[in-house]
Amino acid sequence: MNSLSGKFPARNQIAPVYATAVVIIYAWSLIHFFWRFPSWLYFATTGEIAVTLAYLFTVNFIESGLAILAPVGLSVILPRRWFRNRFVTRGMLLVILGLGYLAYFDWQIQADAAFPYALAKWTPLIALPILALVFLLDKIKWLGRILEELGDRLTIFLYIFVPLSALSLLTVLVRNLF
């Protein structure tokens, strides 16, 4: 148990990686949200648009939780010096590359086109080159520094999105429980 807790990243290590996941996941959804926004103004009230946003943020909250599981899981599974000691840069690289691939995959899913099943089938194998890239790119010192700086700055978004998500989750729960 001691060895497990020793491999678990510290809170100040998780925060920039989680912030990176949050920014990517929420930004992706918000782009779609604002694309739809003008049409909602045609028939939805401000309150209804806010509730839609609450459902969206609740889904994003769950997704960001899932996204942070991957680097934390690797940190726990792998030897400390492989991942835990370089958690911020390697975790950020994993999140950026992983979610970047998902963004590419999502981009391939278009209206009136068949689901890109061939791409989906090979997706588990994509994890290997992504992991390789995570370890290779982390060797580049200046990239590591940039990522650490970036991660540090992205944590500011947690102060916006986490309270909003908590409020959204509460909204969804209240609307469905009562």
Add this chain to the structure above:
Amino acid sequence: MSNLNRRDFLKLAGAAVPAVFFPSVVSWAERTFQPQDERPNIIILVFDAMSARNLSLYGYPRSTSPNLERFAERATVYHSHYSSGNYTIPGVASLLTGTYPWTHRAINHSGIIRRDRVEDNLFRQFGNGYHRLAFAQNTWANFIVTQFRNDIETLLSSGAFSEVDLVLNSHFPNDQNMAARALDDFVFKMNESPVSLMLGPLQRLIDYRESAQIPSADYPKGIPDTVEYPVHFRLEELFAGLGSLVTDLPPSSLAYLHVYPPHGPYRANAKFFKKFIDDYRPLKKPVHRLSEGLSNAELTSQRRSYDEYIAATDWEFGKLLNLLEDSGVFENSYVIVTSDHGEMFERGEKAHTTPLLYDPVVHVPLMVSAPGQTSRRDIHAPTNAVDLLPTLLNLTGKPTPSWAEGNILPGLGGEEDFQRSTYVVEAKLNSAFTPLKKASFALRQGYHKLTYYTGYETEDSFELYDLESDIEEMDDLYPSLPAFGKRMKEELLDTISKVNAPFEKSKR
């Protein structure tokens, strides 16, 4: 109340105190102690996007609807029945509220009924004495139906009777309408790139895998689905499910059953696939300036697929009909068959995403079979979807509410009135909160139909047709503008002005 026994009295007395504080207790008490006389069931079967103009029932040259014709032999058949809009949202909203789109304001894609009119609906009017059930396979129809959630005892998921059902809103029964609009119509909508970066593709993958595992050899074009939402179904299972549902209805039920077929994608099963490769050639009509400008070849091919899908749907309806006959449902039920809007394959336009209001996209079937009815009756006077609500209320001894904009249908308590004005409104590009300025309107009066297109990129225009002598709407009488045409124009503009007035005052 005369049969109130000691136990009932104690239950009633026990409920009295909490009833002051909890309205739901009142509704329970009403239902429990209301005298349960044998009122007929009301079964409304709505086919989505079924144009009357493509049914052999109404004279279409292809034999698309022999079973609907069989049903007609025991029903009142309306020959000039119109939807109030040209697609699902306004069509269903009008049908269930008895008001025109300019009143209920469910006019936009994914739109809903304005909040202050939600209580003005068919289910609420029937009250707690009826067991109210709804199934809307079309998710947009479900948006409307879920607005009436508090007035419906049994609300089935859009994915009921389906092979694959990944619709989410039914898991949020206390907030179904918003869950439908936020999750099913936005975050997890199928025909757009996923909004949810991680769970979106997962949902698509599950949908793909599950639908791929369904045996579909008997459906050459794949089994039908609901396009924008993850529901895949087989016609035979859908109608078998409806059969079980209808034959098991408790006494005094109001059932609204809205099935997706023959809405596109038109996927007839093997029995009907390529059934209509024949010599039939629909009349070529000029391309309308507001249409997509599709070629006649494309439209002819689409029309054939649509006709085949109608025939496949009709076949399954025939099986349902047999079941209803054998189980005696017709003896104690009003069975209503209609559609929320039509479909068109002419003038450069296909299906119903169009500002156009030609007859194929708004002329829909309506048949009403009364309990024990064994003969056919035909009504030719113009009627409209808004007439259903007052008619059903009248059939069950309830008065027409003052806000209803329809009349009691002729043959079911009303009189044939050829001079009456009925309307069709299409305004999907207009805000629901503002006056209708970018819209299409049709006024049907007698055999004449005046259509008005306003606010589009092209100049505002009127068209006038005499549907008695020119059912294909080829000869526009407007340029010559006979006196009655002028009168109709003034009436239509006056009506539009009146319905717009409240919104002119309170622009959002």
